[in-house]
Amino acid sequence: MRASLELALKDLRLLSRDRAAAFFTFVFPLAIALFFGYVFSGTTAEPMRVAAFVESASPAADTLVRALSEDGAFVLHRVESREDGERLVRGGTAAALVVVPASYAAGVDGMLTGAGPHLGLVVDPSRRAEGSMLVGKVHEVGFRTVFSSMADPVQFGRALDRMEASLKDSELSASDQLAIRVALGRARSMAAKSSKDAGAGGASGMSGWKPVSVDVTELAMRPGIPANSFAISFTQGVAWALFGAVLAFGSGIAEERQRGTLVRLRVSPMSPNGILMGKALACFLTCMATEWLLVFFGVAFFHVAVSSWLFMAVVIAVTAFGFSGLMMLLAAGFRTEGGAQGAGRAVLLVLAMVGGGTVPLVFMPPFLRAASNISPFKWAVMAAEGATWRNWGPDEMWLPLAVLAAIGAVGLTAGTALVRRSI
Amino acid sequence: MIRVSELRKSFGSVRALDGVSFHAERGEVLGLLGPNGAGKSTALSICTGLIVPDSGSVELGDAGSPRDAPARRLIGLAPQQIALYEDLTARENLVFLGKIHGVLDPVRRADELLDMVGLLPRARDRVRTYSGGMQRRLNLAAAIVHDPPVILLDEPTAGVDPQSRSGILELVQRLAAEGRAVIYTTHYMEEAQRLCSRVAIVDQGRVLATGTVPELIAAHGGESLVTVDTPSGARSTRTREPLREIERALAEGGATAVRIDQPDLETVFLALTGRRLRD
Numbered sequence: 001m002r003a004s005l006e007l008a009l010k011d012l013r014l015l016s017r018d019r020a021a022a023f024f025t026f027v028f029p030l031a032i033a034l035f036f037g038y039v040f041s042g043t044t045a046e047p048m049r050v051a052a053f054v055e056s057a058s059p060a061a062d063t064l065v066r067a068l069s070e071d072g073a074f075v076l077h078r079v080e081s082r083e084d085g086e087r088l089v090r091g092g093t094a095a096a097l098v099v100v101p102a103s104y105a106a107g108v109d110g111m112l113t114g115a116g117p118h119l120g121l122v123v124d125p126s127r128r129a130e131g132s133m134l135v136g137k138v139h140e141v142g143f144r145t146v147f148s149s150m151a152d153p154v155q156f157g158r159a160l161d162r163m164e165a166s167l168k169d170s171e172l173s174a175s176d177q178l179a180i181r182v183a184l185g186r187a188r189s190m191a192a193k194s195s196k197d198a199g200a201g202g203a204s205g206m207s208g209w210k211p212v213s214v215d216v217t218e219l220a221m222r223p224g225i226p227a228n229s230f231a232i233s234f235t236q237g238v239a240w241a242l243f244g245a246v247l248a249f250g251s252g253i254a255e256e257r258q259r260g261t262l263v264r265l266r267v268s269p270m271s272p273n274g275i276l277m278g279k280a281l282a283c284f285l286t287c288m289a290t291e292w293l294l295v296f297f298g299v300a301f302f303h304v305a306v307s308s309w310l311f312m313a314v315v316i317a318v319t320a321f322g323f324s325g326l327m328m329l330l331a332a333g334f335r336t337e338g339g340a341q342g343a344g345r346a347v348l349l350v351l352a353m354v355g356g357g358t359v360p361l362v363f364m365p366p367f368l369r370a371a372s373n374i375s376p377f378k379w380a381v382m383a384a385e386g387a388t389w390r391n392w393g394p395d396e397m398w399l400p401l402a403v404l405a406a407i408g409a410v411g412l413t414a415g416t417a418l419v420r421r422s423i
Numbered sequence: 424m425i426r427v428s429e430l431r432k433s434f435g436s437v438r439a440l441d442g443v444s445f446h447a448e449r450g451e452v453l454g455l456l457g458p459n460g461a462g463k464s465t466a467l468s469i470c471t472g473l474i475v476p477d478s479g480s481v482e483l484g485d486a487g488s489p490r491d492a493p494a495r496r497l498i499g500l501a502p503q504q505i506a507l508y509e510d511l512t513a514r515e516n517l518v519f520l521g522k523i524h525g526v527l528d529p530v531r532r533a534d535e536l537l538d539m540v541g542l543l544p545r546a547r548d549r550v551r552t553y554s555g556g557m558q559r560r561l562n563l564a565a566a567i568v569h570d571p572p573v574i575l576l577d578e579p580t581a582g583v584d585p586q587s588r589s590g591i592l593e594l595v596q597r598l599a600a601e602g603r604a605v606i607y608t609t610h611y612m613e614e615a616q617r618l619c620s621r622v623a624i625v626d627q628g629r630v631l632a633t634g635t636v637p638e639l640i641a642a643h644g645g646e647s648l649v650t651v652d653t654p655s656g657a658r659s660t661r662t663r664e665p666l667r668e669i670e671r672a673l674a675e676g677g678a679t680a681v682r683i684d685q686p687d688l689e690t691v692f693l694a695l696t697g698r699r700l701r702d
Binding site for chain 2: 002003006007010013014017018259260261263264265266267268269270271
């Protein structure tokens, strides 16, 4: 066992020194996940698609929505309910949902009393950068619309009237109330004079003030629905991670044979089974490493949610086992390095593509989804989806895990027997 | 130390070995001399347990057959093909092989061997950056990383420069002097003549003759050719006693030059097979 471990470590060291193989094993799957993640998220240089839901119609809300629509940075979709808006965000159609609450109009009116208007913003966690930009834009548009209401002498006068009225019920002293009344009177006359200036460029002198408070909410993952496009693309990346690992080691025995080092291993005290165990162990560890790397990146930087870490650990271990078996079959099938690299790549490529490596399983037409059952990659991707956005329990998870375990057992048994005959 | 008896092995219709027997004791270098395809490498492969013979046996002292792992520990093999990991350094290659052979302190052992083969200054360089001669020396070091008492060297000087060849031959002599049994296959007659305590002439899967070089020459080399140049011309005589022939020529007078062409292993091979060694 110790010698097998040493053999596996040697293979991992050789993998780390083969830049092309290391790239395809560790970097390429990540690149694929990012590529498809961005493709599916619809991130482009075009205006940001934003959904807007107005809880209760009011002139202030209409002004805000109109201003957002007219802003060149957005393409606004008005939706009839918050759920409709969240669905658009989840599906990647909209980057965020602006919720104009029923209290918005009252907030605008009560701004000078300190309450101020509130807006809600629901964002896709994977599109935080766009969300942050959107917050800034909403502040800007909010400022403009609020200020425009101040520039309207009628609206502003109404607001001042309400504030003056509220003084009557306050506990302020008579002298304080008098001072405020004087200030409000001056504000009334200043607003009347500067309404045009304020409407044109009032923001310049009040840059630190935020007339609209924006509550940002990240969209919570809903079981059975991917929280964002990266939830799909990172599980899709699992297929390519396994592809790289199997390909890197599938030709390992052929390489040892061609280099002549297999003879050295055979002359050593290691048994043929020990040699093959070392090869399978190297593949197993690499599959695990590259899958964990994807999970780490997905969770840390792209808000891929893992529904159960225990399941994820089991899925990764069983998947690595299954694909170690597949590697052994590949090694048994091709005696030369060229054969394993060439034909092996072709076979794996077809299986990976059919198994959800390019077109995600969720987007496949039914006939292709049925055909994908022959691909071990499909079961690996499904299991990864089960441990992430599908939020599967044991009842649903057992099938892909059982299939992968069976592939591993059959592959290792048959592959080992076949390879033993050739070494 | 290693005794090979009546090995027979066929690959399909090709008979690679046809009753091959030889043995090597501690401190001895046994040369298997023969042309390419004579069966030398097949015999070595059977000695390592990599190939199962159709019949015959290989015994490693009291340890038994090399098909058994404990007996295989007694063998070190330097294959004809350089069998190293090119993307590992020399030290990493030896440390890895030391570990799978269960060497207690593989790093120290690796450095010892690198020093022995003159590669310690390049220990941290990847093998792919080595010259052919350096790779050959490392290939030999890799064979003895676990300090085996029996060393099988399959044409260890193939394709190397004269300087590296000389270094390898000295190393082999040193290994034998330290008490190891060495079996050395080659088709270079000069190497066998310089290095081997005994030589087995192998051709077409059979051992044609075994003995020390003088014994083989005496038995199969035939007579020396003595050529005496005189003013009237050159006179050649075949004799088993060349010195006596020269003495007689000198006594007769008139000799301006004398040349002796002694038989060597090439002559022995020619006598035994009817072909030259490198045909």
